[in-house]
Amino acid sequence: MRGFKPGPPRSEDPMANPSRLHVPKTPARPGEAPDFGYLKLSAAGKVARPDTGAPALETRFLSEELVRVLDEGHRAVGPWHPHLDAQELQVGLRHMLLTRVFDDRMQRIQRSGKISFYMRSLGEEAVSVAMAMALRPADMLFPSYRNQGLYVVRGRPLLDLMCQLLSNTRDMCKGRQLPVMYQWAEGRIFSISGNLATQFPQAVGWAMASAIKGEDDIAVSWLGEGSSAEADFHHAMLFASVYKAPVILNVVNNQWAISTFQGHAGGERQSFAARGPGFGIAGVRVDGNDFLAVHAVTQWAAERARTGRGPTLIEHVTYRAAAHSTSDDPARYRPKDDYDRWPLGDPVERLKQHLISLGEWSDERHAALVAELEAHVAKSWKEAVTHGTLTDGPRLDPGLMFEDVFKEMPPHLRRQEAEMRAGLAEK
Amino acid sequence: MRGFKPGPPRSEDPMANPSRLHVPKTPARPGEAPDFGYLKLSAAGKVARPDTGAPALETRFLSEELVRVLDEGHRAVGPWHPHLDAQELQVGLRHMLLTRVFDDRMQRIQRSGKISFYMRSLGEEAVSVAMAMALRPADMLFPSYRNQGLYVVRGRPLLDLMCQLLSNTRDMCKGRQLPVMYQWAEGRIFSISGNLATQFPQAVGWAMASAIKGEDDIAVSWLGEGSSAEADFHHAMLFASVYKAPVILNVVNNQWAISTFQGHAGGERQSFAARGPGFGIAGVRVDGNDFLAVHAVTQWAAERARTGRGPTLIEHVTYRAAAHSTSDDPARYRPKDDYDRWPLGDPVERLKQHLISLGEWSDERHAALVAELEAHVAKSWKEAVTHGTLTDGPRLDPGLMFEDVFKEMPPHLRRQEAEMRAGLAEK
Amino acid sequence: MAQMNMINALNSAMDIMLGRDPSVVVLGEDVGYFGGVFRCTEGLQRKYGSHRVLDTPIAEGGILAAAIGMSVNGLRPVAEIQFADYIYPAYDQIVSELARIRYRSAGEFSTPVTVRTPCGGGIRGGQTHSQSPEALFAHVAGLKVVMPSNPYDAKGLLIAAIEDDDPVIYFEPKRIYNGPFDGDPHKPAVPWSTHPKGEVPDGHYTVPIGQCEIVRAGSDLTIVTYGTMVHVSEAAARGLGLDAEIIDVRTMVPLDTDTICESVARTGRCVIVHEATRFAGFGAELSATVQEQCFWNLRAPILRVAGWDTPYPHAFEWEYFPGQARVASALKAVMEAA
Amino acid sequence: MAQMNMINALNSAMDIMLGRDPSVVVLGEDVGYFGGVFRCTEGLQRKYGSHRVLDTPIAEGGILAAAIGMSVNGLRPVAEIQFADYIYPAYDQIVSELARIRYRSAGEFSTPVTVRTPCGGGIRGGQTHSQSPEALFAHVAGLKVVMPSNPYDAKGLLIAAIEDDDPVIYFEPKRIYNGPFDGDPHKPAVPWSTHPKGEVPDGHYTVPIGQCEIVRAGSDLTIVTYGTMVHVSEAAARGLGLDAEIIDVRTMVPLDTDTICESVARTGRCVIVHEATRFAGFGAELSATVQEQCFWNLRAPILRVAGWDTPYPHAFEWEYFPGQARVASALKAVMEAA
């Protein structure tokens, strides 16, 4: 056996003995029946709500239970019931639906080639929408690429998002970013990075600055359970713990990282929320498809952060109902009917039924709302394409490619821009 | 205020409001009285010893208590009592003493300029010596720069270590490494890196290979509590957890990282051992100055690893009694008499008193042993310097600098070596 | 012999090495059950088991550290980094550890790890799926760095890398996974089956690390290039009707300077072409070396054609990519120089 | 005016900026109470408080990420990486984030972070306390990269870096912290008080980023160098009695090519000197650029003097370090070339 260094190998053939390596199990692959037996659930209303002033370590149980408010009968129960008025719930439903309708339309449009790439948040709408609604407008958000609901709640016109997807003349990113890599300084939403997890410790640094300046604003960041494997997760947890930064760190456990099951990110042996207590900070595991639970947990964590109780790590247990992206085909690695069997249901459907059970909503109003939102999306799209698409229509000036590398363009980039323009002129 | 981007700052002067940032407290600085009130201690013998087959999460209490065997009266008590025979204890004492005598001599010699740099393990000898004695010779060790006791236990001649410190003609590192950056393939001790913490996840990879090959050997690695802040710590914990690697990961919490107190590494809010349960792996907090406790905990963790129960994270609570290195002066940042007040005493003194209380040792024998070891060290040094020192005597061929960059020397390095030799010739 | 694209060729190399050498293991994100986002490891886990073809957590630094530890324990890991743009989290383990362990341990330990990673643009990947960071590794003593430009070299170089006792950073120009690309995105895609280098032996063979290949002999000037740009450069020279000698570097470290300088000494003219950003890119080393060794033979300044010194912009892919027109104008300039 | 060594000068720059601009914060390992392992931040925490001069965990990646987040929230962090050899754990946050946030966010966000780090050898630091990794940052679009060679420039460049709205990687050649070094370790150390550039104004001033300095005008040849090697090169030229024009690059990015090329066009001869390893080092970019722009003026090949392409070996420090003898032989070769 080549390359062996420290002492002779135990056997000439390293594979002579059967491997003892533990390989995390993936519950179901294509052709197998979906199996969610691994999920540790708590009944709605059953998990206590500690005072927001409670020391982090006294809240440890929150990191292993599952905070839920909506029960099987779609009633809101238990200590975490946020008691939002019906109108606020209707707004939440509207935001989630708009996110979904928008996602759905963009997904279909991508196939037409007018945009190069898209990523949906189907099934995870409550994570972004309920949280954004529970936060203050001045709180700074550091999202991943699957938090479009934040933009919807904070009111960024769909037109602007669409123009980014199209990299057209109204693209907020000036043509530099892949679709969905939005940013919005005025709306206090940070630029999305293609490099997973980097935003997590940046959010902690932002929160440290907020504390240094004695300001009330907190920072909130999201990443997927797969991304929690990156070093950035550790740095975020550590700095948040050491400096008690006013930040909420969210692990969106949608069970999958492209083709890789969450057990490969460490979810097989322990919850992701449990990493919080490991650092002496609060960790909460919440039903990510329960709008009310997510809202309540966010309020709890935000109040702790704002009152100097330090950071909270929230694990949102949810499911990536759609493909990872338009470049992905989940049929290759998981059962087709997985999502239908997902024990925590669908966030939109659950909030809808809750509102109906309150007598504040109906199938008719729902259908009407869907129709209205679809019309709105269609209308926005019509306008967006007038500003150009990847394939035709007006285009941004390619010279923009040389701007914003630095605040002022240095000589070598000016030379390169001139060379580029000369080349275009020749054509 | 310059550089501010997302929306206007709350106040023109960011320092108008008092800072709310939490800054970890350092208990005592020069001129102040040592204060170890922050230390959470358990009485000797009081912490239960779970069966080695116990599920990791049922052992969580071990990560917040403190496993101790030697009580105030130097008696060995409680369920962790390893019941080693007197001879083994005497060997342990000898190894710790030799380590200390060696360290002490090298430290003094560095001042003479014959070696460029040195790092002592004063006060931490039990961590390396007791662990190495509790492990098997074939287990692979991935040390930091403060584990010289491992070399002593595994029997590397001091002469070899001294020649490395001298970068002389017998230098095991061929003149390439700073003093103390030893390696010993045959002794199964990995090369020490100047870059903190990198060895931690490497040890996990080594252990994964051992499992893949179906071999019994486990890997063991050490780093300081300060180094646990590095990404490598996270990667080690994660991969160890995901693949249940047969590895023991040790955080040597000697309270200081150069001038920085362990609170800045996350020790203020939670133990380091508690990070284990956060990943679903066993975490144990042990009195690192208690030879018997360290030995017992190592046996426990090694048996778990060897029997497929997976990794263990061990936090050794100890104290860096000496300066960080010969380049450091602790009087600048901590009270001079700190170590005298350290609640967990000195590992050598405690084992010595225990042996005396067993009637297996005496001050006379101790004094004789010290004298013998000092003579041994002095003799080894005499021989070592005959092979050259940094400042005079025989030297290694500088051409060695071009070897081992690659297995075979490529043309550009052959050219550079020739150029170097031509330059030397001119002189 | 079989027709293979680069993906087939890479897959075949790993398949053969997993079969021949029980110490070879493959690890990376999505490489196991799924077979990799570019399908390069398709079928390998089914064939060799989940203990030799491992799906890993999304932690490039952890993947490299684990691979290093495995290699110290006698295995030969082949680690995939899903995109070269995501190799930076592993940079410390590569630069401070992988590259130096043999050296600092005086040869007592070595780390025969191969790191495979797709690089380069032209696939609408935007700034984080298009980078060519080879220079950031070529500067680090202790790493071998290679980049193939066709299926035949891809398989032979990968087998050589896996068998090499030194660490090898193996860059895969993803734009040419499925076929050669001459720089014109509007032409219909050409499959490798139309290219002689798409003919690949089924069995074991190696392409030696450390040797350039003269892919076209010529006398007008020398074009030194690698990866996707080999094909763009060929097309550009053809377009100008130049009798260019085209050298595919293939291995950046150790660099085959003899082949390159012998050629430039003959032609007296040299253009260097790569996709990576220009400033302090690998082309600078090529230019400096050629200048030092061929100064008295040079009849024109050595010119570099490279990516602009900006991140790779999504919407301006074809204004950014150093296509035929940019290569051609450098070729003209070098030929016209008195 | 005061006499300052580089440590005093750097300390003075941070002191002044902490005093003038409430948004400036300093963070790093041991920089607070202790004042840094090289004492560069001595007294700053006492003066400005532990909330503006922060001791951090030992996590370079975390330090950079936190600094980025702080800068996005309106602060101007000055982060210290204890040794340049330990900057790699922060490489992803620097390359993928710090360098690109302004670009990818179309200017909506920016990250005015200064990263200070001691580099270079000559202090018996062995392979992990001696590195000069500037090329690994110069290649990355979006970073400014500087390295002073004396106290006056050190203070002026650091103030300029902190006030700059772009990220700046600021390398400090630690061998000359206390005095200029001509490459001869056997001579008694010379303090900065003996050097005109040890005269430093007490107050605020800047040395512009992006400008080389001609530290010695001359007509025989041009030496392009920076950091410690400025002093070694001066001594080597003096030793040969050459009338060398010596250019201190000072800023690698953006590079002042005009000053350099104007000089080489005059002298017709050029030697490039740096401490970093040679292969694909920053000298390659300098050589390639000079060659492209001054080809018709060159009367001899441009030569590079640099560190050998190996890790920095502890026992062979002075055989490794590119001292006067190596610089001198390159100068001779370039002068003798017909």
Ligand SMILES: Cc1ncc(C[n+]2csc(CCOP(=O)(O)OP(=O)(O)O)c2C)c(N)n1
């Ligand atoms: C540093 C880095 N490594 C790898 C990738 C490639 N990649 C993009 S998304 C993804 C999976 C992320 O999964 P998860 O974090 O669970 O988020 P989800 O997609 O489920 O929302 C991977 C591996 C990347 N973008 N960045």
Ligand SMILES: Cc1ncc(C[n+]2csc(CCOP(=O)(O)OP(=O)(O)O)c2C)c(N)n1
């Ligand atoms: C990556 C890296 N960062 C910083 C350093 C500089 N450094 C050397 S030792 C040290 C302190 C380490 O403290 P700790 O981990 O607690 O170990 P101890 O010295 O206490 O044994 C530091 C910061 C380094 N060697 N490597």
Ligand SMILES: [Mg+2]
């Ligand atoms: Mg996921």
Ligand SMILES: [Mg+2]
């Ligand atoms: Mg310590």
